Amino acid sequence: MSNIEKKIKQNEPMKNHTSFKIGGTADLFLKVATIEELMQAIEYAKTKKIPIYFIGNGSNLLVTDKGIRGLVVKIDIQNISIQKAENSVKVTVGAGYKMMALARELLNQEITGFEEFAGIPGTIGGAIYMNAGAYGKEMKDIVISTKCMDLDGKIFTLSNKEQEFTYRDSIFEKNNYIILETTLQLNNGIKSKIENKMTKLLKERKEKQPIGEPSAGSTFKRQEGIITAKLIDECGLKGYSIGGAKVSEKHAGFVVNSNNATAKDVLDLIKYIKEKVYEKYGIKIEEELRIIGEE
Ligand SMILES: Cc1cc2nc3c(=O)[nH]c(=O)nc-3n(C[C@H](O)[C@H](O)[C@H](O)COP(=O)(O)OP(=O)(O)OC[C@H]3O[C@@H](n4cnc5c(N)ncnc54)[C@H](O)[C@@H]3O)c2cc1C
Structure with missing residues (x-):
């Protein structure tokens, strides 16, 4: 073996x-x-x-x-290296590094530009793949280049443009590339300012999102000029549940696992929400979460 x-x-x-x-x-x-x-x-x-x-x-x-x-x-690749110059900072970080851990490390090193991402509970690799974003900033705004591997084991580096970032999407899904590490363009900052911004945004998150309940974050994508969570709320679906899956009472954009939900409960609830939104507004909403496994 x-x-x-x-x-x-x-x-x-x-x-x-x-x-x-x-x-x-x-x-x-x-x-x-x-x-x-x-x-x-x-x-x-x-x-x-x-x-x-x-x-x-x-x-x-x-x-x-x-x-x-x-x-x-x-x-779970965890390398990190930081290159500080007078007017800019480049941070190269392994795909398995957690966003919150990176935000804390950057705070300690007095590096600014990453505060908005602090509360995203994923890894750098997941954030690149999803072009994750929050508070008006997306990964595409700070990524210089990403090292990745294809399924033949070939390793290569893609520039920001070559990663074809769009809303919660990138080239990695389309081409089955595995993300190994990414290099971010950040800046020298002042510790107290970075800390204040991060604390404010994390507090805001805690107030608005059902952080304490298991979920996969926003269930649906936003659409041009439309706040999906608002549509779901206006359909009267806050708190609506199927089996153990529920539309969060705190934030209608989140489906939460409120009581030992099965994947089927979640999928049935997603289908129901989509139908209700379509009936009322004629708008087709799309999942942001990724579904894997045998049907
Ligand atoms: C409470 C909560 C709040 C959230 N808030 C936000 C938010 O503000 N903004 C936001 O954008 N998202 C948010 N999310 C969603 C989620 O955290 C992000 O999409 C995150 O970037 C996913 O990272 P992950 O490592 O968990 O990826 P996973 O969930 O493990 O994977 C997501 C996709 O990426 C692929 N993938 C992951 N790593 C790699 C890799 N190294 N190489 C190739 N493919 C890979 C997987 O195959 C999968 O298709 C939130 C989720 C929760 C639960």
Whole structure:
């Protein structure tokens, strides 16, 4: 048995790896901390002829009740290096680095420009893939370049433009590229100012979002000029539930796992919300969360 095979877990409950705390088991599950391990994982899946999936912190994922056939690889690459110059700062950070941990590290190093992202409960890799954003800023606004790998194990670097960032989307989904690390353009700042901004935005988040309840964040995408959560609220759906899944009473844009919800409960509720919004407004809303697993 190879070293990588020894590290692979079998029948791993995906509810332990998603912020929704929902999902059946993955046949095989592996956490990789290095590029070498990632390459071995890809090789393993190829040899065994099984599908392979990549996740970060699972904060934008709904895994189906039947779970995932194949190998799930959690990217946990954690390198960080900071290059400070007089007028700018470049930060290169591994895909597995958590957004909150990075925000804290940048605060300690008196680096500004990342405060808006502090409360996003994912990894850098997930944030690049999703072009995550908050408070008027998206990852595309601070990314210089991203190092990634294709499914043949070829490693290359994409410029900001080449990553084709759009609203909650990028080239990585389309081309099945795995994100290894990214370089961010930030600035020298003043610790107290950075801290004040971060504290204010985190407080705002706590007031408006159901942080204490398991969810995958905003269930639906925003649309040009339309606040989806407002439409859902105006359909009278706040607090509406199917099984253990509920439209958050605090923020109508969040479906929460309020009582041991199954993935089916969530999917049924999503379908119901879409129907109600379409009936009332004639607008088709689209999921922001990513769904994986056997149907
Ligand atoms: C309470 C809460 C608040 C949130 N607030 C926000 C917010 O303000 N703004 C926002 O944009 N989002 C928000 N989200 C959603 C989520 O946190 C983001 O989308 C985040 O960027 C996902 O990162 P992740 O590491 O958890 O990715 P995952 O959920 O693990 O994965 C998301 C997608 O990215 C892919 N992926 C992950 N890592 C890699 C990699 N290294 N290489 C290739 N593909 C990869 C996965 O295959 C999957 O398709 C929130 C979620 C919660 C629960």
